Amino acid sequence: MGEKKAQKTAIVVGKQLELASSPSLRAGVGGVATAARLAKAGFKVTVLEKNDFSGGRCSLIRSEGYRFDQGPSLLLLPRLFAEAFHDLDTSLEAEGVHLMKCEPNYNLWFSDGESFELSTDVSRMKNEVEKWEGKEGFERYLGFLQEAHRHYELSVTHVLKRNFTSLLSMARPSFLRHLLELHPFESIYSRASKYFWTERLRRVFTFGSMYMGMSPFDAPGTYSLLQYTELAEGIWYPKGGFHRVIQALVGVGERLGVDYHLNTPVAQIHLNSTNSIAEGVTLDSGETLKADVVIINADLVYAYNTLLPSSSKAASLQRRSASCSSISFYWAMGRTVPELSVHNIFLADDYRESFDDIFKHQLIPEQPSFYVNVPSRIDPTAAPEGKDAIVVLVPVGHLLDEKEGKGLNPQSKQDWNTMVSKARTTVFETIEARTGARGLREAVVKEIVNTPQSWKDTFNLDKGAILGLSHSFFNVLSFRPSTKHAGIDRLYFVGASTHPGTGVPICLAGSKVTSDQVLDDFKMQVPWRNSGRSAGKEVKEIDKVHQLPLLSNVHIALFILVLLLMSWVVRH
Secondary structure, three states: OOOOOOOOEEEEEEEEEEEOOEEEEEOOHHHHHHHHHHHHOOOEEEEEEOOOOOOHHHOEEEEOOEEEEOOOOOEOOHHHHHHHHHHOOOOOOOOOOOEEEEOOOEEEEOOOOOEEEEOOOHHHHHHHHHHHHHHHHHHHHHHHHHHHHHHHHHHHHHHHOOOOOOHHHHHOHHHHOOOHHHOOOOEHHHHHHHHOOOHHHHHHOOHHHHHHOOOOOOOEHHHHHHHHHHHHHOEEEEOOOOHHHHHHHHHHHHHOOOEEEOOOOEEEEEEOOOOOEEEEEEEOOOOEEEOOEEEEOOOHHHHHHHHOOOOHHHHHHHHOOEOOEEEEEEEEEOOOOOOOOOEEEEOOOOHHHHHHHHHOOOOOOOOOOEEEEOHHHOOHHHOOOOOOEEEEEEEEOOOOOOOOOOOOOOOOOOOHHHHHHHHHHHHHHHHHHHHOOOOHHHHEEEEEEEOHHHHHHHHOOHHHOOOOEOOOHHHOHHHOOOOEOOOOEOEEEOOOOOOOOOOHHHHHHHHHHHHHHHHHHOOOOOOOOOOOOOOOOOOOHHHOOOOOOOOOHHHHHHHHHHHHHHHHHHHO
16 A cells, blocks of 8 residues: 655745644735635645734724724625635535625715715616716716726736736736737726716726725726726625625635634744745744745735845835825714715815825825725614714825834824824814714714724734735736745745735635645646536527627628629729
8 A cells, every 4th residue: 555645734824824734924815715725625724813813904893882894895806706615615605604785886975065876777877977978978988888897807817817927927928919908008097088078087987096005097097997896796795794704714714624823923934944945934932833835925025024034025025116005993983874875985176186195205185085984884783773883994105114103203204193183184074064964073982093003013014005015017917026936935925915916806816826826836636727617518509609790691792782883993
């Protein structure tokens, strides 16, 4: 009898979370999903988490019967969530995750007293668009959707589900022939301006770049795919909070044998004597855990500069442009605020200048744009009866250096204590002025605040940048940090700052890319590969696709007529 092969082990080091057989610092959604995937493929996985909770920025804040989503509060690209659970032989529904559709998607509030309602309902969108740009405007809106649809489908197929391990990856014919269709060298704002001719609608259809931590004047046009998924597939909210998705993935992982360790900070990645192979992790306690492979889900810049030996790569990553940070308020309200819907956007009058303040000067704008989420509006369990839970996200610049974010500093351009006070006052005044709500400040019974410094301290986010590295063209695809370390074997990355990028659904897609790479490198079977294909399924006659001929009989007749006419002209 042949000797039985030893089971491979992996550690997932997420935002400090460890996966049995694969350490991971802090496990966010990318780390949790990677842990489950590798366990399904046969690894013994260990997840190591710095904090006493899993999910990273997808965690919950609970206080006196109120519940707040600390980070993401809306679920986009639902197909990617469904695919992740399908690959693990289950579904969101089977794991007890109930998705509720938010309708309308958003209410946008302007300072002139006008508002705009974004919706998946075509008839509602027709009324909203025609109100400002007439019937031709709605036709242009459909053209915008068509372009955004191409951005979405091409990106999912050729970017989110493919790895870009070198510059040669960008030369793949399957990708290269679609590059210009993705409009990566034009901004979202410039592309939207071709379809929307009023400044109001240009703002309505470009503010979503904030989800990528970028200004719409800098974000590649490709990212109109975000507007597309909202308008075509809708915005969803998991009952019980976004963390329900993370809990479900953790549960799946545990059934597959993943071992989770909370309150287990990692001090460094344990390397061999030549610093060329990852062999495990060393904990803050001094204990060393060995593994065949290590997957880092911690903030990538933090990991390179703290968990690994110093290198020119680590220094260069700190110089790369980062996404924005935020001042986030979590308000327990003593009553409901019926003027607000689930998702609300308040846009600054000085639209471009407000983004320049954030992304060029790393400050809070004089008049900031901000997002207000009322989870209790769609999920009553988020607040006690007759009361509301409110989350406000005010995008601001990231930290400038190690001294920033700790209060008044005469040598600093940033004074976060003052900025928080300013943001709070501006939010109250803006909501009341634009919606007609009154007495908001007095209705707050408890406030919790996240600032750039707390994002950095709690989640080890470099510069407190909540969405990792920027998504400018030279920070994506083959230019983005790779999913595998170039000089250290058996060390991989998953999360916002590696390929394919930031955002929960994107990190879910990234977990598949990284897991595939690990399994291919170990020459192990990838159990979910081709699992989505319906080979052998009988297609009914009525469902067969019939392609029309290139030329119809009418076209052929006209072609013959033209030839006869030309022949007659030549003869005469």
